[in-house]
Amino acid sequence: MPLIGENLGYYYQKERWIFKDIHLSVAPGEVLGLSGYSGCGKTTLSRILAGYIKPRNGRVTVGGGELKRNAFRPVQLIYQHPEKAINPKWRMEDVLTESYTPSQDILDAFEIRDEWLKRWPLELSGGQLQRFCIVRALNPAAKYIIADEMTTMLDAITQAKIWNAFLRICRSRNIGVIVVSHEAALLNRICDNLYKVGRD
Amino acid sequence: MLSVQEGWNVRKTMLLLAASSAAFLLLLLFLGFWLSNDNLRLSVARNLPPSWEHPFGTDWLGRDMFTRTIKGLRLSLSVGALASVISVVVAIVMGTCAAVFGKAADAVISWIIDLFIGMPHLVFMILICFIAGGGIYGIVLGISLTHWTALARVVRSEVLQVKNAEYIQISRSCGKSAWYIARRHIWPAIFPQILIGFLLMFPHVILHEAALTFLGFGLSPQTPAIGIILSEAMSHISTGKWWLVVFPGLLLVVVIKSFDSIGERIRILLEPASSHE
Numbered sequence: 001m002p003l004i005g006e007n008l009g010y011y012y013q014k015e016r017w018i019f020k021d022i023h024l025s026v027a028p029g030e031v032l033g034l035s036g037y038s039g040c041g042k043t044t045l046s047r048i049l050a051g052y053i054k055p056r057n058g059r060v061t062v063g064g065g066e067l068k069r070n071a072f073r074p075v076q077l078i079y080q081h082p083e084k085a086i087n088p089k090w091r092m093e094d095v096l097t098e099s100y101t102p103s104q105d106i107l108d109a110f111e112i113r114d115e116w117l118k119r120w121p122l123e124l125s126g127g128q129l130q131r132f133c134i135v136r137a138l139n140p141a142a143k144y145i146i147a148d149e150m151t152t153m154l155d156a157i158t159q160a161k162i163w164n165a166f167l168r169i170c171r172s173r174n175i176g177v178i179v180v181s182h183e184a185a186l187l188n189r190i191c192d193n194l195y196k197v198g199r200d
Numbered sequence: 201m202l203s204v205q206e207g208w209n210v211r212k213t214m215l216l217l218a219a220s221s222a223a224f225l226l227l228l229l230f231l232g233f234w235l236s237n238d239n240l241r242l243s244v245a246r247n248l249p250p251s252w253e254h255p256f257g258t259d260w261l262g263r264d265m266f267t268r269t270i271k272g273l274r275l276s277l278s279v280g281a282l283a284s285v286i287s288v289v290v291a292i293v294m295g296t297c298a299a300v301f302g303k304a305a306d307a308v309i310s311w312i313i314d315l316f317i318g319m320p321h322l323v324f325m326i327l328i329c330f331i332a333g334g335g336i337y338g339i340v341l342g343i344s345l346t347h348w349t350a351l352a353r354v355v356r357s358e359v360l361q362v363k364n365a366e367y368i369q370i371s372r373s374c375g376k377s378a379w380y381i382a383r384r385h386i387w388p389a390i391f392p393q394i395l396i397g398f399l400l401m402f403p404h405v406i407l408h409e410a411a412l413t414f415l416g417f418g419l420s421p422q423t424p425a426i427g428i429i430l431s432e433a434m435s436h437i438s439t440g441k442w443w444l445v446v447f448p449g450l451l452l453v454v455v456i457k458s459f460d461s462i463g464e465r466i467r468i469l470l471e472p473a474s475s476h477e
Binding site: 050051052070071072073076077079081084085086087089098099136139 | 365367370375376377384385388
């Protein structure tokens with residue numbers, strides 16, 4: 001059941017299209033890279049694909065059906081800023097278990113220490129928070145994950161570690177991944193296919 | 201890390217302060233029930249300054265001011281608490297509805313808020329109090345129906361601010377219901393504003409209760425309510441009976457301050473930025 005975006009178009013101000021006529025398709029287990037210049041609509045496109053906003057044109061389907069509004073969405077989005085994606089008033093264990101209860105294996109894969117679970121988001125760094133966000137998105141029911149500039153704030157070594165763990169789990173569960181980034185080296189390294197958003 | 205958690209820390213100080221404020225309020229409540237009504241009978245011991253027998257003195261009818269003050273505080277606080285709780289509940293419901301249920305609901309609720317604010321406060325309260333037939337019932341109804349508006353506006357704008365936060369969108373994408381999001385994400389975010397609004401409403405409510413009573417729509421004059429005591433005492437202060445106004449007024453300030461202190465400590469303990477100090 002592939003994730004397909006047909007004929008997608010979106011604008012914020014009437015008739016000033018950010019992008020138009022975008023056709024995308026990701027198969028389970030595939031890693032697709034989205035690249036493009038800043039402000040070309042990569043984030044908007046990923047929000048549409050994840051069902052956060054409705055496209056002005058076209059539609060998004062997973063295995064033929066459209067995304068339902070009030071159920072768990074099989075397409076999960078990981079945001080660029082983990083500080084904003086975590087409720088500052090919750091302890092980290094609540095943040096994790098909001099989606100599901102992750103197994104110890106996954107926590108170990110992302111080197112999340114037990115003592116972090118009792119802390120407030122304020123007391124962890126951006127990189128640590130982002131690992132929680134990744135684990136939270138890896139819900140057993142997730143079929144596709146969109147990583148929107150997921151590791152931009154990390155140093156190269158941590159980036160490599162996280163991508164390794166993340167892609168290993170996605171591969172083992174046959175999860176399709178969309179990687180949004182403007183780092184060509186990263187995209188070339190991990191993606192099966194590339195898609196360029198926006199005109200050159 | 202561990203050494204901070206063990207031993208004496210700010211957290212424990214906060215708990216102790218909140219507990220002592222709460223204990224003080226409970227003591228007042230207990231005293232209010234324990235002191236006998238006999239002290240409120242008229243007697244020959246008129247206009248006595250404070251002494252060991254009458255810590256707050258006696259008034260021009262020979263009633264013990266300490267008993268009157270404590271009993272008055274008990275009544276005023278229960279009226280204040282009841283009216284404030286009702287106002288806060290109305291404010292939360294109205295504010296959340298305005299922010300969550302789209303533009304039409306927002307317009308209707310904002311219009312109702314404007315309507316309530318536009319009416320002169322006291323006139324509106326007198327009207328409601330009069331319709332409800334006066335007494336404690338009328339006061340609580342009159343005050344709680346007129347005091348929710350300002351807080352509802354604050355709640356509305358706060359909810360509007362947090363409801364599009366990324367973590368709430370993520371929660372929605374996990375298939376969480378609107379009720380879950382309101383309960384776990386939105387209300388904790390607006391809790392400090394609600395708590396402060398609730399505590400600030402207290403003195404307001406007590407003063408309005410006094411005003412209504414003064415105008416003859418509220419409690420009967422022999423009921424010991426702090427508002428009545430203060431308004432009666434005002435006419436005697438020029439004759440040098442300072443104890444009639446100083447002690448009840450002081451105690452009222454201390455009680456309000458204790459509520460404020462409890463609220464402030466709870467906020468500090470719940471706020472992530474300060475909870476581990």
